[in-house]
Amino acid sequence: MAEDRVKHHLAALHDAVEGPLDAPLTGLPDDDVIDVLRRLETTLRRTAAVGHRLVVEVMERSIPGNLDCRSITDFLTQTLRISGADAARRVRGATKVGTWHTPTGVDLDPALPESARAVRDGDIGPDHVAAIATILRKIPHNTPIERIEVAEAILATAARDTRTAVQRNHDALEAGLRHLHSSGVLGSHRGLPVTVIATMTVQQLEDATGLATTGTGGLVPVRDALRMAEKAHPVLAVFDHHGRPLHLGRSKRLASADQRLALIAASRGCTRPGCDAPASMTAVRPKHFVQGGPPYVTEWNKGGRTDIDSLDLACDHCHALVHDGPGGWRTRTAADGTAHPGRTEWIPPAHLDPTRTPRVNHRHHLDRTVAQALDNHRARRDAEAREHRRRWNRGVDETGDGDAP
Known part of the structure; x- marks a missing residue:
């Protein structure tokens, strides 16, 4: 019977929680503590999906009205002894990701289907659902339904975003201004967007000191030139310490200007998943292939060559995360036949992802x-x-x- 099955599951859930309450934790290794913490959070998020089912059942049976409660929120507040705000949040969650039914008992698709699946899998929680719903309400009403559905799917996938609200607002403003600048409506000169061409040596670029020469013969402090490059479309001409352009061959330690331009066009910024550093804030770095992937790449200082297929862009912070320690990342090129062939895959350390599933950065694309x-x-x-x-x-x-x- 359904009643017996539900009671059995509740008893099992009670026993499952009872164990970790008394089990000693001091003897666990660090990795196990992290794993328990992650698995517990996933379980708590999945219990939110169970709560949504129960809220739907209560409302479809009109239980609050049968008990002379003014509303479902009033019923939850009295029955569960929770605040009115918490009760309202649970009702809104059930409305968005719960499975409702027609009068004949046919299941209806959730209002936010991708978010509902993510909650059921334990990938996101109630706060994520509330944030997704808030963003979707800001989409214009005349937007085609398929675009709204795609937007919801993208938001559900990106709901592990760890940025603060201030950081997200800053990034949104920066993206909007970057789009405005690249649209060409801010002015042009002889049919081309207004561009500053600054010339500096490799030493000046690395030290961020000295003066850069502009295309009009003016002098600009290198720091100002680099700051200007963050908001423009720079064409970088790099010279050696003798004022000569770096060789275009691939036996030099540093990537050529042509190689960097190719990588900027392909990757558009730092390739580590989640990093929003633009190409102007990155350097050309060698990939460090891992065992079991494509062949190893010999670095330049060990006799290797600076080939374009062994290079990609990474900011200083992200490049420092690539190392052989227990918390280090790995990088490799996605093989043919995968979802993103040729893109740089970053393999996270075990404490971030026990499966160490390769990831690519979609933020710049x-x-x-x-x-x-x-x-x-x-x-x-x-x-x-x-x-x-x-x-x-x-x-x-x-x-x-x-x-x-």
């Missing part, structure tokens, strides 16, 4: 992310339509009278 999400959405919708037609045709064949069930 929002246009590609949206396009791919739209393609996936349309492909899934077309597959569902084909399946519906197949079932319909099979029903016609079985009845023989042209009326499918």
